[in-house]
Amino acid sequence: MSGLVLHYHPLSSYCWKVTIAIDALGIDVRKQLLDLADPAQRDAYYALWPIGKMPLLVDGDRTIPETSIIIEYLQRHRARPGRPLIPDDSGPALDVRLWDRFFDHYVMTPMQAHTADLLKPEDQRDPDSVARARDLLTRSYGILERHLEGREWVAGDAFSMADCAAAPALFYAVTYVPPAPEHANLSAYIERLMAHPAVAATIDHSRDWFKFYPGRAGLSRRYFDPAGA
Numbered sequence: 001m002s003g004l005v006l007h008y009h010p011l012s013s014y015c016w017k018v019t020i021a022i023d024a025l026g027i028d029v030r031k032q033l034l035d036l037a038d039p040a041q042r043d044a045y046y047a048l049w050p051i052g053k054m055p056l057l058v059d060g061d062r063t064i065p066e067t068s069i070i071i072e073y074l075q076r077h078r079a080r081p082g083r084p085l086i087p088d089d090s091g092p093a094l095d096v097r098l099w100d101r102f103f104d105h106y107v108m109t110p111m112q113a114h115t116a117d118l119l120k121p122e123d124q125r126d127p128d129s130v131a132r133a134r135d136l137l138t139r140s141y142g143i144l145e146r147h148l149e150g151r152e153w154v155a156g157d158a159f160s161m162a163d164c165a166a167a168p169a170l171f172y173a174v175t176y177v178p179p180a181p182e183h184a185n186l187s188a189y190i191e192r193l194m195a196h197p198a199v200a201a202t203i204d205h206s207r208d209w210f211k212f213y214p215g216r217a218g219l220s221r222r223y224f225d226p227a228g229a
């Protein structure tokens with residue numbers, strides 16, 4: 001065992017970003033299920049990382065928060081040669097970081113806004129903030145549709161950290177705002193992402209939890225029961 005521990009939850013989109021990277025990099029990490037609704041676990045976790053967001057990587061006495069930093073840390077310190085999720089060259093690396101930021105800020109954030117609203121009591125829901133989130137997702141889809149023309153992956157020629165960010169962001173976003181028929185490039189990219197072995201493994205690992213996902217009404221039946229689809 002590597003001694004690395006990842007505090008995570010199987011439904012968390014940001015945790016998926018890292019578990020996909022771990023799989024793609026071929027690194028051995030012990031996954032520690034984190035239940036922030038449990039007061040004792042919550043207190044212990046906040047002692048490790050007072051911001052309280054997951055996932056968190058622990059390597060000995062070092063704690064590493066923030067998904068993009070975790071992935072870069074794993075690649076620099078633990079990955080075997082030949083499996084880079086962030087290219088060595090600064091130009092292509094910037095491109096990967098740009099699209100990683102794009103997915104976190106402009107797909108993950110409005111997707112999470114939909115989930116957060118569903119978790120509120122009905123009389124406290126905020127249709128205006130959901131409409132703003134929907135509008136941002138729609139604009140992001142339009143940008144992606146144009147960017148993905150002629151591309152297999154979102155940055156460069158190979159599966160990268162940006163695709164690790166894209167996979168969970170889009171998996172959950174489309175349950176709230178499905179791509180329109182004119183988003184053919186985006187829809188094909190989503191299919192490629194979901195079929196990538198590292199993404200498929202994370203989906204498989206999380207399958208039993210989908211029944212608890214607040215946006216499950218929009219989740220394709222094939223993710224609940226791949227054999228029956």
Ligand SMILES: N[C@@H](CCC(=O)N[C@@H](CS)C(=O)NCC(=O)O)C(=O)O
Pocket residue numbers: 012013014015036052053054055065066067068
């Ligand atoms: N910028 C952070 C975002 C992490 C994040 O938003 N995690 C969510 C789960 S997907 C979380 O911890 N939510 C629990 C909470 O806010 O209490 C990262 O990249 O790690």
